[in-house]
Amino acid sequence: VTRVLTGAILVALSLFVIGLAPAWLFWLLLSLTAVLASTELARVLDGMERPAWPWLATAGVLGTMGSFVAGGPPLSLVLTALLIAVFLRTVVSRSPPNEASSRVASSLLFALYLGLTFGHIGALHGAGGGSFRGQGPLLFAIASVYVGDIAAFYGGRAFGRRRLAPSVSPGKTWEGAACGVIGAVVAAWTCERLSVVDYGASGAAVLGVLVGVAGIAGDLAESMLKRAGRIKDSGALLPGHGGVLDRLDSLLFAAPVVYWADRVLASAL
């Protein structure tokens, strides 16, 4: 019950923020969410005994996201500055070389795994055309991912037999994954019918497949990290839902897919 209630509140709150908040407020809340996700990733990497420098890593996430804001600094500049800063940090810290190298790799991981993906979620906000005040593509991504997630969960429970990735996520099956992709396609197609997006029926269906697969990949990616860090839930912020990263893992990989497909389809039409 807690789980369903928290879920309902999250959905209502997210739709409210996405649909009605001005762009700056959306980016602000997205940045706060990314900072929470960064603290969760830091815990996971600590569990692997490959800690990052959390402040520098979080700065990398926010800087990377900043390059997705209109008028922001170029991504190549942000990442190169981060690269040099992280290496300089190792010189200052005087840690042994092996530990220092490990911290470099861990700290840089944040910018790519969280900065790029949250950045694409931000870029999707307002990326669309006329309908839904430009929020169509983001709503499309969210609907496809979460309908896919739910379909994968119940489909796996009903039909699941062959395991998808036993060492990472023993509960997941190929049958569940297939149901997830079908769910994502149905959601994508429904969004198209409701004019949330304007990709055409076949465009929406193909994109639904891609989003379904990307969502599963995102879920497995986070499961792998958590398992390597010997942590079950990335956090306990959301009652019954684990942490922010647990809730958003599928969307992190699906949002870039929708963003670039949207760009391609927009220039093709």
Add this chain to the structure above:
Amino acid sequence: VTRVLTGAILVALSLFVIGLAPAWLFWLLLSLTAVLASTELARVLDGMERPAWPWLATAGVLGTMGSFVAGGPPLSLVLTALLIAVFLRTVVSRSPPNEASSRVASSLLFALYLGLTFGHIGALHGAGGGSFRGQGPLLFAIASVYVGDIAAFYGGRAFGRRRLAPSVSPGKTWEGAACGVIGAVVAAWTCERLSVVDYGASGAAVLGVLVGVAGIAGDLAESMLKRAGRIKDSGALLPGHGGVLDRLDSLLFAAPVVYWADRVLASAL
């Protein structure tokens, strides 16, 4: 003697390629050099027992460099595709989660440490104004870095007392580093006087300091990685000079500094 001879051949060859080769040939040779550097970095990471997937990592380096070519794909697209590909690779490999996470971080490191830096070297080629057919800023970076390197070496031998980073590179001293920065400033100022670049005397001097410091940071960064990988030279390709990475480490961090300073100064003038 081998060392000096190889050095002279390298300098002549580099100047020839930079000054006279068409842009496509320069990029081709730069890409081959980056691939060699990638194999050296792969060896270093193997030595740390944190191996990458070398093919995927090298593809990430070349893709990242490609985003610096005019008309190339956006860096955000290249890196996100790499991120998802690397995580998908872990699912296919079915390695244990801890090893898989380690490979993810190692594989992504290539795109940032080699892709971004070699990409900036490529972007510097042809970035300049009228004199030296646009090759001025790249020649400026190379001259400042290597005069700085040589000044640091001999200055350190003559005056070196206090160690700069004992755990990483025991031979380096603060006195040597100071000589290196002075050498870089002298080279930068000379380039300005010879109209290789057009930054003004004070602009060139300030940039000389930044290049000197970035060069030392690049050198220490590579030393740290090699020491963590328990490897002395990154390779044995260049007689008396170690590997490609040993020769270019300082330039890798200095080139982005020159590139962005050049952009800032160009828009200010």
